[in-house]
Amino acid sequence: MSSAEQNKSTHIQAVAAEPLLTVKDLAVSFETDFGRLRAVDSFSFELSAGETLGIVGESGCGKSVSCMALLDLLPKPAGQIDAGKVVLQGTDIRTISREELYKVRGGEVGFIFQDPMTALNPVKTIGKQLAEMYELHKPGYSSERVTSECLELLARVGVPSPAARLHVYPHQLSGGLRQRVMIAMALTCKPKVLIADEPTTALDATIQAQILLLLQDLQKETNMGIVMVTHDLAVVAQQCDSVLVMYAGRVVEEGPVEEIFANPKHPYTQMLMASMPTLDTPTKSELPTIPGRVPSLYAMPSGCRFNNRCPYAQMNCVSLSPEFEKVNADHRVRCLHHAELKPRNIEEVKI
Ligand SMILES: Nc1ncnc2c1ncn2[C@@H]1O[C@H](COP(=O)(O)OP(=O)(O)O)[C@@H](O)[C@H]1O
Ligand SMILES: [Mg+2]
Numbered sequence: 187m188s189s190a191e192q193n194k195s196t197h198i199q200a201v202a203a204e205p206l207l208t209v210k211d212l213a214v215s216f217e218t219d220f221g222r223l224r225a226v227d228s229f230s231f232e233l234s235a236g237e238t239l240g241i242v243g244e245s246g247c248g249k250s251v252s253c254m255a256l257l258d259l260l261p262k263p264a265g266q267i268d269a270g271k272v273v274l275q276g277t278d279i280r281t282i283s284r285e286e287l288y289k290v291r292g293g294e295v296g297f298i299f300q301d302p303m304t305a306l307n308p309v310k311t312i313g314k315q316l317a318e319m320y321e322l323h324k325p326g327y328s329s330e331r332v333t334s335e336c337l338e339l340l341a342r343v344g345v346p347s348p349a350a351r352l353h354v355y356p357h358q359l360s361g362g363l364r365q366r367v368m369i370a371m372a373l374t375c376k377p378k379v380l381i382a383d384e385p386t387t388a389l390d391a392t393i394q395a396q397i398l399l400l401l402q403d404l405q406k407e408t409n410m411g412i413v414m415v416t417h418d419l420a421v422v423a424q425q426c427d428s429v430l431v432m433y434a435g436r437v438v439e440e441g442p443v444e445e446i447f448a449n450p451k452h453p454y455t456q457m458l459m460a461s462m463p464t465l466d467t468p469t470k471s472e473l474p475t476i477p478g479r480v481p482s483l484y485a486m487p488s489g490c491r492f493n494n495r496c497p498y499a500q501m502n503c504v505s506l507s508p509e510f511e512k513v514n515a516d517h518r519v520r521c522l523h524h525a526e527l528k529p530r531n532i533e534e535v536k537i
Contacts, residue, residue: 205232206411212270223483226435238412240426246480248435249415293323296377298385302364306356313352319374339370383415419462431455434491441517451519
């Protein structure tokens, strides 16, 4: 067994049965020039301690909006949660006070944003911002302990000369270093849940691998649950236990990673996988991409939202909106015709 396989098997054993975080039927809308439009619908998942859940889908499918809604971080007043529950260890955090929510953010739930500049304060030094996380969430720590923990964490996320970096401002760091500082900030309080929205997209491949390993190590130490947004299915295969595939604001398929990779049911999932690079793919430019685009909020197709890009679409795909259906105990898919689609090798999917 390779060390990666070993990692994964011990990791799966650590997954607990009770959900740490349960999200139920979350719906998000934005005020636009065309009125209030729904961006995300029926967004639900369960995350156990020690589990990593991947969220995949093309750009514009609603991954970031869904994650921001979990902690009520949507841009206000345009963004709004219309419905749903976000239950963290038995408490619906949509019903708690602002003050309590501030404690949850960065305390029990760490958040890594897609864009570090939205998370870092441009007028405060890195050291000051990290120290503030401890002041808020670990008020009993001495300043010596805070400094030594900050230095250790910065070193672990691969920030060189961490002591010198405590005194600099975010704009004085490269994009990659800012991203690593933000990851350190999200991890200061050893969160029970980490929401990571494309945490490594801006980083080069070596640093990306280093950060992903770090997250795995920390998860083993603290048994945190991770929600990992990515557009990279290779990251999902390597890092995640289960996966949600999102398309146009809805989850269209979900299940354990092995099951979804071996038996993808939704044509969208099949096409995403067909566009994934393999070791045999000679150059990036030869990768197939999915023709067409994710619909905008203004022009959602009726029926199945994938109908205008789907090679198997039939008449009723335009009139009927597919419900989530069980493929087996924990594999579900939102496609009217999934049972008729022949099982196929990914190589056969024509795109
Ligand atoms: N502030 C906003 N106002 C209006 N629409 C928005 C806003 N933010 C996101 N959206 C829309 O919500 C949808 C989902 O966006 P997003 O969650 O950022 O996608 P992803 O993270 O999957 O790339 C898109 O159609 C996007 O245009
Ligand atoms: Mg995004």
